[in-house]
Amino acid sequence: MKKTVKFAFILLSLIGVYCMFWGCSNNKADKQDQLETLQGAYTARLGVAPLAPPSISQYKTPQKVIVNLLVTEKQMQLANGVQYTFWTFNGTVPGPMIRVHQGDEVEVHLSNSPNSTMPHNIDFHAATGPGGGAEASATAPGHTSVFGFRALKPGLFIYHCAMAPVGMHIANGMYGLILVEPKEGLPKVDKEFYMVQGEVYTDGKFGDTGLQHFNLQKALDEKPDYVVFNGSVGALMGDNAFHAKVGETVRIFFGNAGPSLTSSFHVIGEIFDRVYLEGGQMINRDVQTTLVPVGGAVITEFTCKVPGYYSIVDHSIFRAFNKGAIGQLEITGAENKDIYSGKIKDEPYIETQSK
Amino acid sequence: MKTAIIFLTSLFMVTALNAQPHKKRPLSGRPPDMVYVPAGLYRPFMQQGDKSGRVQLQAFYMDDHAVTNQEFLAFIKANPKWAKSKIPGLLADQNYLEQWSGDYQIGNPAICNSPVTNVCWYAAAAYAKWRGKSLPTLDQWEYALSFPPVGLPKNRSVTRYILDWYSNPTPEHLAAVKTGYQNDLGIYDLVGSIWEWVDDFNSVVESGDSRSQGSLEKSLFCAAGSQSAIDKSDYASFMRFAFRNSLKAKYTVRNLGFRCVKNIN
Numbered sequence: 337m338k339k340t341v342k343f344a345f346i347l348l349s350l351i352g353v354y355c356m357f358w359g360c361s362n363n364k365a366d367k368q369d370q371l372e373t374l375q376g377a378y379t380a381r382l383g384v385a386p387l388a389p390p391s392i393s394q395y396k397t398p399q400k401v402i403v404n405l406l407v408t409e410k411q412m413q414l415a416n417g418v419q420y421t422f423w424t425f426n427g428t429v430p431g432p433m434i435r436v437h438q439g440d441e442v443e444v445h446l447s448n449s450p451n452s453t454m455p456h457n458i459d460f461h462a463a464t465g466p467g468g469g470a471e472a473s474a475t476a477p478g479h480t481s482v483f484g485f486r487a488l489k490p491g492l493f494i495y496h497c498a499m500a501p502v503g504m505h506i507a508n509g510m511y512g513l514i515l516v517e518p519k520e521g522l523p524k525v526d527k528e529f530y531m532v533q534g535e536v537y538t539d540g541k542f543g544d545t546g547l548q549h550f551n552l553q554k555a556l557d558e559k560p561d562y563v564v565f566n567g568s569v570g571a572l573m574g575d576n577a578f579h580a581k582v583g584e585t586v587r588i589f590f591g592n593a594g595p596s597l598t599s600s601f602h603v604i605g606e607i608f609d610r611v612y613l614e615g616g617q618m619i620n621r622d623v624q625t626t627l628v629p630v631g632g633a634v635i636t637e638f639t640c641k642v643p644g645y646y647s648i649v650d651h652s653i654f655r656a657f658n659k660g661a662i663g664q665l666e667i668t669g670a671e672n673k674d675i676y677s678g679k680i681k682d683e684p685y686i687e688t689q690s691k
Numbered sequence: 692m693k694t695a696i697i698f699l700t701s702l703f704m705v706t707a708l709n710a711q712p713h714k715k716r717p718l719s720g721r722p723p724d725m726v727y728v729p730a731g732l733y734r735p736f737m738q739q740g741d742k743s744g745r746v747q748l749q750a751f752y753m754d755d756h757a758v759t760n761q762e763f764l765a766f767i768k769a770n771p772k773w774a775k776s777k778i779p780g781l782l783a784d785q786n787y788l789e790q791w792s793g794d795y796q797i798g799n800p801a802i803c804n805s806p807v808t809n810v811c812w813y814a815a816a817a818y819a820k821w822r823g824k825s826l827p828t829l830d831q832w833e834y835a836l837s838f839p840p841v842g843l844p845k846n847r848s849v850t851r852y853i854l855d856w857y858s859n860p861t862p863e864h865l866a867a868v869k870t871g872y873q874n875d876l877g878i879y880d881l882v883g884s885i886w887e888w889v890d891d892f893n894s895v896v897e898s899g900d901s902r903s904q905g906s907l908e909k910s911l912f913c914a915a916g917s918q919s920a921i922d923k924s925d926y927a928s929f930m931r932f933a934f935r936n937s938l939k940a941k942y943t944v945r946n947l948g949f950r951c952v953k954n955i956n
Contacts, residue, residue, distance in 0.1 A: 409860045410860060411860075421858045421859060421860065450786065450944070450945045451860050451861045451945060452860070452861070453856075453857050453859075453860065453861055453946055454857065454930065454933075454934065455933055455934050455936070455937030474933075474936065474937045475937060476934070476937040476938050476942055476944055477861075477944045477945060477946065477947075478784075478786055478942075478943070478944050478945060479784075479942065499933050499937075500929040500930070500932070500933040501926040501929045501930065501933075504926055549854070549855050549858050550854060550858055552850075552851075552854060552924065552926055556924060
């Protein structure tokens with residue numbers, strides 16, 4: 337009996353000691369959340385689609401990164417002969433790509449042009465705080481709001497306007513990507529491209545010329561006539577295609593702004609070496625098509641091996657060939673017949689008599 | 692079942708709201724350039740707390756057009772302390788009357804008869820007082836808008852008209868007043884040209900009322916899904932509420948003007 341009591345006592349103290357340590361280690365985890373002191377400040381160089389901003393290496397993180405954004409509402413080409421009044425960050429759709437490092441403080445200066453008809457704001461999915469900054473950044477025409485957030489988590493994130501009615505502000509072009517690199521930066525690649533998928537809901541059908549207005553009913557039905565990359569049909573085609581050379585490694589920063597349709601992101605004729613799933617830290621290898629949710633993003637990487645034109649699509653394929661969700665990558669360089677032969681022969685097919 | 696009846700009844704009442712016959716305008720006493728807005732029930736777009744959903748409004752007079760640059764110039768001449776160079780920074784931001792060439796000159800004959808914009812709430816309220824009027828309350832303004840339009844094609848709803856307006860950036864020169872949208876009371880340009888100040892533009896946000904602070908903001912921003920709006924597809928109303936919510940009284944905006952009302956006692 338005595339023995340049992342003694343044993344129980346020892347057991348309890350052990351548990352107690354364990355709990356103390358466990359508690360301690362928990363506190364340690366909490367302490368890791370304490371923010372490092374900022375080492376300096378600089379104004380971000382922004383990437384204008386389809387180019388990603390350059391990676392800034394060899395500086396001490398974390399820094400204060402100042403991001404200047406100007407909202408303008410302007411008519412731009414949606415497709416050949418089709419105009420649409422886009423609402424933009426910095427005059428382009430998508431808005432600029434922003435590149436910071438984990439731990440940085442992002443200080444956003446959001447100005448709304450005096451010519452705007454609407455108030456606008458911005459919701460950063462990379463931010464931790466109410467509305468991702470939406471409430472802090474609500475800005476009347478002719479005014480500027482300033483707010484800041486710490487980039488706590490690395491990854492590729494969407495930002496978008498979140499002023500009511502949100503869906504309309506997004507459909508009208510108010511979105512872009514912010515990359516939060518890990519402190520040590522992403523591995524180097526030869527080429528980096530920036531593209532965002534978005535839907536446009538117009539009164540007219542796909543291709544109906546002239547100035548098209550936003551169609552509320554189609555938006556509510558989630559039935560867009562346009563699903564486009566980088567704001568217009570053909571924004572990444574022909575002269576505007578991505579370019580790379582055989583042997584180069586390519587990284588695509590891809591976002592899906594929606595507002596409604598999930599994207600099945602695919603490069604026809606390539607297999608992704610690496611996919612940062614949903615723009616986060618998990619890497620999948622050897623992927624054909626990756627699913628990108630609305631309000632989500634993905635980083636894909638592959639190596640250019642065979643020259644030619646490669647189509648970049650949302651593999652919900654009617655969107656690609658009938659609604660605009662198609663771009664091109666042109667790879668130039670030496671053929672590699674061992675990997676891909678091309679057509680070797682074309683001959684008549686003769687049905688053999690079976691008897 | 693009971694719920695169903697209540698629902699149906701309220702549905703009926705809503706439909707009946709605007710169908711009320713307009714009471715005859717009083718023959719005398721109507722101020723010039725103002726329109727008689729009959730008393731009636733009005734259902735605010737943003738429903739809050741346990742409000743029954745309807746507001747009873749008394750009859751009032753409303754300006755048939757937004758205050759023009761020319762009219763506002765008369766006010767400035769009579770009240771020089773509101774001139775561009777004299778107004779304190781506390782009361783107006785630096786774009787105040789930006790479209791004018793000087794303290795007492797508009798400078799551009801093309802805009803004399805266009806709505807005055809780039810005016811802060813304080814100046815708008817002072818103008819109204821000077822005219823023996825006041826700024827409309829949010830309820831009065833929205834109630835006036837609820838009267839049916841004149842001359843819109845049948846397939847073009849008011850919401851639709853407003854969305855089309857919004858999809859064009861603000862033009863270089865605003866059109867003259869009384870050339871656009873008109874409702875059957877004879878009030879012009881409530882929509883289609885400019886936004887307008889209301890007396891309590893941010894009351895829903897700033898009042899000490901417990902229903903306020905969070906609720907309107909939440910309904911205007913992404914997260915909360917705008918549960919308090921009576922019609923979630925009424926994008927035009929969302930925009931007006933979002934716009935008003937983004938303002939402070941000293942703000943001036945290129946497409947924000949005002950008109951006045953006169954209450955009837």
